[in-house]
Amino acid sequence: MNVPEPASLFKPVRRRTFEDVATQIRDQIASGGLKEGDKLPPERTLAEALGVSRNTVREALRSLEYAGLLELKPGMAGGAYIRNGSSGAIRAAFDDLMSLGALNASQLTEARVGIAREVARLACKRYTEAEFAGFEDNFRLMREAASAGDLRARVRHNVEFHRLLAASARNPVLLIMTDVLVDLTMNFVRQLGEMPNEFVVESRERIMAALRDRDVERTIAEYEAYLQKTVNQYLRDTEIDTSKIALKKPR
Template sequence: MTFTPARRLRTLDDVFLQIRDAILAGEIAEGGRLPNERDLAGRFEVGRPTVREALRSLEALGIVEIRPGRSGGAYAARPSEATLGSALSTLVSLQGANAQELAEFRLSFEADTAWWAARRADADDIAALELLVAETRRLLKQITDDWTPLTEADARWHEALARATKNRLRIGISLGLHEPRVRQAPALGDAHARYARTIPTALAKITRAVKAQDAEQARSAMLDHVAQWARVNPDVSDLATGG
């Protein structure tokens, strides 16, 4: 592991990138301890606050784990699917993605996810999907005026479907879509309630197709499911299913 003095311009970015690249290149193994702040500051020829801020940024990305205590310090970590999901959720929030953009993205992404899930899902995946379908049915019977629990269960089902694809990128992106979808739901009011009533039936249909390993049927059913949300959403228009 070799670090060079940080460039005078944007020293924080340079420190961040050098440490990140060293971890991603395997120069610092997962779980390996990084040099302490004083040592890093000396190698980079920067102040300790700059090193500390770079490490905190790396921790936020899941690349570094900072442990407290006498035996603590900064350790190399392996980013997870949740890391990608958190970054995507933050990006969507900061950029203010609207309902139209979210629906357009979901249409193709969710349909392809269903297609891959039908090809790769194992018995545990099917069991998880069926359990969540049962949960949505139970929640629908219990709802009075708060549709949030059902919306969250719907999002968890989509995350479980992504896990069935065995594709870490799809899992991460699905995790990132959870918060924006749940956050937008209350603003739709009665329109969301009309859509939410269709959730258990739609998820059950997709789950059956995945269980039968019918990729095309799974894709078609998912297109219908996402399009149904678009039809009751006044902020979404011209959403062709491309079925």
């Protein structure tokens, strides 16, 4: 793990505001001076190198954590680590919008289905044989959980399938958006509780068959039909207050 010397990366700031500190850290990430997994120097060392107070450094680190660029770990081996920068900022934005009541369940559902169409289209064309084997393993686990009546495990494997499918589409934007929207869906599930949804296994069998044939139109149709039916099961009788299911901030 690379732990760079602070004096080689940073210079004292003039206005001594936490925004200046955050900007210097952002610049180092953008230029490659700091990379995913790197640990920043301790607050005291950073404060001395930047010529600011430890409180200013702490505020800057918290702002970067909220933006998804840092992970602040507690404990003896803790500290500020550079994150991979994938979905943290988007999660934070959704968190704010939901807390303000600016998003409702139907809007989130509409976006989820729309993104899923493109994921299904690209995944059908681009998945590798190894990835399809992963789909099959995932389906086996989901089917076993359903047979055992383990709704929580079935839901967990089901959620993982959406992430696997999005990864095989080879588009990082779609993967990030799928990741965030799937997390939102899981918050619906946690609020309302897992439902039997007996149609899930049969629906997945049809999706798998369409993927195996690389039939793009059929894959899209089956995947969209599955999502629409799932959504209707959860949201049929209620309009969920999204301000109460906001995503957890990155930790």
